[in-house]
Amino acid sequence: MQSLRLNALYNLISDTKTQQAPESKKITAIFGENVFSLETARQFLSDEAYKSLVASIKTQNKIDRKMGDQIAAGLKAWAETKNVTHYTHWFQPLTGATAEKHDSFFTLKSDGSALEEFDGAALIQQEPDASSFPSGGLRATFEARGYTAWDPSSPPFIIEIGHGKTLCIPTIFVSYTGESLDAKTPLLKALVALDKAAIDVCQYFDKNVSAVKPTLGWEQEYFVIDAGIANARPDIVMTGRTVFGHAPAKGQQLEDHYFGSIPERIYAFMRDYETEAYKLGIPLRTRHNEVAPSQFECAPIFEEVNLAVDHNTLLMDVMTRVAKNHNLMVLLHEKPFAGINGSGKHNNWSMATNTGVNLLSPGKTPKTNLMFLTFFVNTIKAVHDHADLLRASIASAGNDHRLGANEAPPAIISIFIGKYLTDVLKQIEKRVGDKFDEQDEAILKLDIHKSIPELMLDNTDRNRTSPFAFTGNKFEFRAVGSAANCASAMTVLNTILGETLSQFKVEVDKLIDGGEKKEVAIMQIIQKYIVESKSVLFEGNNYSDEWEKEAEKRKLPNVKTTPLALDAFVTPKAKKLFEHHNIYTHSELEARHEIMLENYVKKVQIEARVIGDLATTYILPASIKYQNVLINNIQGLKNIGIGEAGYCNQKQIASKISEHISQISSSVESMIEARKAANKISDSRKKAIAYCDTVKSHFDKIRYHVDKLELLVDDEYWELPKYREMLFLR
Numbered sequence: 001m002q003s004l005r006l007n008a009l010y011n012l013i014s015d016t017k018t019q020q021a022p023e024s025k026k027i028t029a030i031f032g033e034n035v036f037s038l039e040t041a042r043q044f045l046s047d048e049a050y051k052s053l054v055a056s057i058k059t060q061n062k063i064d065r066k067m068g069d070q071i072a073a074g075l076k077a078w079a080e081t082k083n084v085t086h087y088t089h090w091f092q093p094l095t096g097a098t099a100e101k102h103d104s105f106f107t108l109k110s111d112g113s114a115l116e117e118f119d120g121a122a123l124i125q126q127e128p129d130a131s132s133f134p135s136g137g138l139r140a141t142f143e144a145r146g147y148t149a150w151d152p153s154s155p156p157f158i159i160e161i162g163h164g165k166t167l168c169i170p171t172i173f174v175s176y177t178g179e180s181l182d183a184k185t186p187l188l189k190a191l192v193a194l195d196k197a198a199i200d201v202c203q204y205f206d207k208n209v210s211a212v213k214p215t216l217g218w219e220q221e222y223f224v225i226d227a228g229i230a231n232a233r234p235d236i237v238m239t240g241r242t243v244f245g246h247a248p249a250k251g252q253q254l255e256d257h258y259f260g261s262i263p264e265r266i267y268a269f270m271r272d273y274e275t276e277a278y279k280l281g282i283p284l285r286t287r288h289n290e291v292a293p294s295q296f297e298c299a300p301i302f303e304e305v306n307l308a309v310d311h312n313t314l315l316m317d318v319m320t321r322v323a324k325n326h327n328l329m330v331l332l333h334e335k336p337f338a339g340i341n342g343s344g345k346h347n348n349w350s351m352a353t354n355t356g357v358n359l360l361s362p363g364k365t366p367k368t369n370l371m372f373l374t375f376f377v378n379t380i381k382a383v384h385d386h387a388d389l390l391r392a393s394i395a396s397a398g399n400d401h402r403l404g405a406n407e408a409p410p411a412i413i414s415i416f417i418g419k420y421l422t423d424v425l426k427q428i429e430k431r432v433g434d435k436f437d438e439q440d441e442a443i444l445k446l447d448i449h450k451s452i453p454e455l456m457l458d459n460t461d462r463n464r465t466s467p468f469a470f471t472g473n474k475f476e477f478r479a480v481g482s483a484a485n486c487a488s489a490m491t492v493l494n495t496i497l498g499e500t501l502s503q504f505k506v507e508v509d510k511l512i513d514g515g516e517k518k519e520v521a522i523m524q525i526i527q528k529y530i531v532e533s534k535s536v537l538f539e540g541n542n543y544s545d546e547w548e549k550e551a552e553k554r555k556l557p558n559v560k561t562t563p564l565a566l567d568a569f570v571t572p573k574a575k576k577l578f579e580h581h582n583i584y585t586h587s588e589l590e591a592r593h594e595i596m597l598e599n600y601v602k603k604v605q606i607e608a609r610v611i612g613d614l615a616t617t618y619i620l621p622a623s624i625k626y627q628n629v630l631i632n633n634i635q636g637l638k639n640i641g642i643g644e645a646g647y648c649n650q651k652q653i654a655s656k657i658s659e660h661i662s663q664i665s666s667s668v669e670s671m672i673e674a675r676k677a678a679n680k681i682s683d684s685r686k687k688a689i690a691y692c693d694t695v696k697s698h699f700d701k702i703r704y705h706v707d708k709l710e711l712l713v714d715d716e717y718w719e720l721p722k723y724r725e726m727l728f729l730r
């Protein structure tokens with residue numbers, strides 16, 4: 001039988017028909033057509049129901065049963081115009097994926113006649129069978145059941161799969177006693193906390209500010225490879241990444257992919273998923289090749305955080321699904337291939353007021369400048385004070401391959417702000433001890449706005465190595481992993497800024513109460529914060545060894561692995577912070593910590609199994625087969641009387657193969673022993689650490705020898721598609 005690899009290669013070369021991209025349509029003609037936007041709601045709801053929907057989006061208050069019935073009826077009427085037959089509550093459990101359970105509108109009346117039905121109860125609340133979602137022991141401790149509850153701040157939408165259409169209602173997922181079991185509930189709470197704290201601070205500058213909404217624009221990196229080839233790699237199918245594979249003769253050193261045009265087959269796929277995305281109201285804006293071969297990126301226009309998070313998780317689903325139609329596979333893993341760049345998801349983040357101001361955009365007048373400086377410096381202070389939490393918020397088994405490796409932001413959280421703003425902060429800092437007074441025009445009238453062109457240039461082009469960079473009018477959190485749900489990073493970022501801003505307000509008010517002029521008081525606390533948090537600012541090359549040493553001197557945390565990084569979630573400081581802002585109770589935090597540790601263990605466990613299986617059942621047999629060919633050849637040569645000099649090369653290769661085989665066998669053996677030992681540990685944290693330190697530690701050695709064999713063994717015997725085939729053939 002021909003190997004899956006050779007079959008896949010044959011199919012790839014012989015099958016020349018590329019899936020057609022959908023017909024070009026004006027984006028505005030399809031944008032949002034599958035979304036129950038407020039505009040659509042206006043058409044399908046009574047005045048009363050519409051108003052109550054708008055009010056609940058604004059205030060986040062619950063909708064009562066009667067209004068719920070009316071809204072449900074309108075939703076159903078709209079969905080039926082689009083031939084939708086089923087509905088589902090759509091939510092983001094802590095498995096890292098999205099979950100749905102489809103129910104049909106169809107039901108039977110007591111007399112047996114058929115009816116299509118959807119009422120307020122079905123819209124507002126559901127009880128999915130939650131027992132198989134991770135709860136970190138929460139449901140065991142409290143109540144067996146969990147339920148999903150409608151989140152009106154994210155509009156319902158219709159998913160089309162083939163000819164099937166399902167109405168999806170974005171929901172949160174909580175235990176029966178109210179503990180959050182998903183990614184969204186804490187995020188929504190964090191947004192409320194930030195809103196409250198930021199409004200209070202905005203009052204110093206503008207009494208008309210009554211709402212502050214954080215904004216998010218994510219940049220999604222991903223790899224796309226031929227599905228036939230991917231399916232011949234059990235490691236990709238099971239773990240999303242290649243656990244073996246020698247670097248190809250040509251990697252990314254030429255950087256020709258980055259500047260090249262998008263290959264036709266990929267282009268058809270992109271246009272297809274973009275069309276789906278537009279219908280779902282996901283405002284995609286850019287698409288391009290990334291640095292590594294077969295790596296790409298897309299980014300939308302930024303939106304309010306909650307919606308942006310939903311749109312990103314939804315898009316990851318859409319991309320994965322649409323790729324199948326093109327016989328392609330999307331790899332969202334942070335590090336699918338060794339030796340070439342991994343994938344991240346930059347989180348561009350800022351805050352917008354109801355008055356239309358971007359709080360991280362330098363202002364035109366001294367007053368708005370001061371407002372900018374306030375939010376800018378408070379963000380720096382928040383990141384400085386809670387760097388450990390930010391690090392924890394992006395921790396995952398996948399992202400561990402990226403953070404600290406030589407092409408991604410390191411595990412040290414630092415901030416890049418550019419030369420111009422560094423100078424501004426230095427000027428302010430210099431004044432330590434000397435009180436700001438009203439004459440201090442030099443400071444209050446810092447003309448930051450005039451320097452915006454300089455600032456933009458300064459910040460967008462220069463430093464690509466920083467994990468957290470100011471890019472002119474927003475911060476860019478770059479250490480987020482490509483497969484992550486942005487909710488985790490966004491929950492932490494908005495909570496810590498909420499905390500810092502409320503502290504800021506207390507300190508400024510104290511000075512004002514003591515008779516200080518408002519602007520002077522604000523400047524004094526800004527100065528204090530700069531002094532307290534300047535150690536987190538770094539403008540140099542974050543990938544260098546010097547930075548690691550320098551960061552240690554500055555006492556910045558540098559936690560390289562997930563099991564240890566997650567500790568930050570359960571420190572007394574973190575518990576107090578999250579409880580104070582009503583984001584997580586102590587038991588919710590502990591449960592989440594538990595879930596993330598378990599998740600880590602499962603990921604490493606699966607990888608270890610795949611590595612063991614592939615080494616034993618793919619790599620060793622192929623190597624032995626080829627070794628036998630060599631042995632037969634040597635025997636034959638000997639038989640016809642050829643001396644040692646005639647077969648010494650063959651002999652050398654055969655003996656090298658033996659050496660690698662024995663190294664692999666013994667390492668796999670000890671890895672299995674280590675796994676057995678780790679499995680006996682009951683404490684989740686210790687178990688995760690054991691998996692990291694004693695199981696995962698074998699991966700590189702096994703890989704080293706397997707990759708050496710790949711270079712020795714006859715290509716025809718090698719069953720796993722090679723890097724050159726995955727990365728360069730389409």
Ligand code: ADP
Pocket residue numbers: 215216217218219299300301302303348349350351358460473474
């Ligand atoms: P880059 O140079 O990194 O490609 P872009 O200016 O293209 O940066 O923006 C990248 C992302 O940042 C986009 O998704 C964009 O919508 C988003 N973005 C721009 N302004 C803001 C903002 N105020 N808040 C949040 N995201 C923003």
Ligand code: MG
Pocket residue numbers: 219346476
């Ligand atoms: Mg960017």
